[in-house]
């Protein structure tokens with residue numbers, strides 16, 4: 001691999017005797033992983049139906065390695081059913097280590113395309129609330145798609161600068177993830193273009209960006225709350241030194257020991273400027289010590305305070321019932337938990353807003369709550385996100401196909417399919433693969449007109 005001399009010189013100083021092992025591992029192939037969406041399926045059940053041979057990733061309960069030469073999980077219908085996310089294995093560590101609990105209000109501030117947000121949301125089990133933010137509007141669109149694919153309803157997707165968020169969300173969050181923009185030294189094996197980007201941007205640019213973000217998140221974490229800072233790079237400036245900077249902003253912040261799974265190394269106090277021994281509590285994942293591309297992870301707790309701020313909640317306004325929407329939603333079982341008092345309308349589009357959500361008004365928003373569908377003239381059109389949110393049995397007109405049935409791929413490609421072999425009523429039908437929803441179709445006497453979201457279609 002062709003690497004800039006300024007990088008190899010620095011990493012040689014950092015690694016000493018380990019340098020050769022690191023360089024040798026760069027010539028080997030990268031590791032591929034998928035993470036099971038526990039919001040839709042338990043790990044145990046997924047392993048029963050997995051079409052791929054999988055090996056556990058030691059630092060997550062729901063992460064697995066697969067052999068990219070033997071299978072392509074991104075092309076399987078289960079991917080379209082949102083049963084897993086394709087993720088580089090070391091990138092599974094941050095969301096797995098941040099201790100998200102039921103009812104938490106969580107911020108993922110650098111979230112696109114959603115590798116970690118999807119896991120944070122799954123860990124909430126439909127309770128609490130997730131604000132997923134990315135400053136890049138185009139990247140936030142991919143983030144929204146991934147959260148929708150995962151069937152997440154208690155979330156909003158925002159595209160804002162951190163200082164805008166901190167004016168609105170003072171001491172609001174129980175948990176914050178900062179998966180910071182970084183120089184990406186852990187991505188070199190993925191693509192030579194990452195090496196070129198490193199040469200063009202350098203490390204200092206990102207260290208500056210990280211500080212700008214840290215200045216703001218510190219204000220948004222509740223006393224008693226926990227945040228996790230991660231990067232996929234190895235430079236001291238973006239890791240130990242960023243954490244030293246963060247600790248200098250607020251003396252109620254303290255480092256918490258990151259669990260050291262086999263192969264994880266301690267953070268290195270000598271790579272900081274203050275030689276704070278607490279930095280050992282951070283974790284460094286090196287590609288020559290673990291099966292993954294590499295990461296840095298730090299867990300930070302804010303001490304409890306006597307008085308805490310109570311955040312401004314969303315005021316549920318409800319909406320005037322629409323006859324067609326009501327008629328459609330009557331087919332959705334109450335198990336889905338969509339209560340009419342929390343449904344709101346915006347320009348003919350209906351959203352289900354989580355009961356306990358912060359006031360997110362005034363922000364550049366891509367999505368607030370679960371998009372249910374659109375009120376059209378004389379009809380209601382259910383959304384793709386509603387289909388993904390529902391579980392088998394929650395819509396009273398379903399067609400369940402097996403993954404080997406060729407109609408599944410044809411449906412995902414946008415074709416009309418026949419279903420005269422199924423006992424279904426005319427009108428909207430939820431199409432499932434092996435019991436997991438894929439999207440909508442409209443049945444007329446056994447012919448299913450395709451209503452799968454066109455932008456999500458499988459390419460031939």
Ligand SMILES: C[S@@+](CC[C@H](N)C(=O)[O-])C[C@H]1O[C@@H](n2cnc3c(N)ncnc32)[C@H](O)[C@@H]1O
Nearest residue numbers: 110111112113114115116134135136179180181
């Ligand atoms: C490492 S990536 C995040 C990856 C993501 N957490 C995941 O797991 O899929 C860093 C992200 O930070 C975003 N970003 C850069 N500067 C930012 C800022 N000042 N505020 C918020 N997001 C920022 C970038 O657009 C990029 O998507």
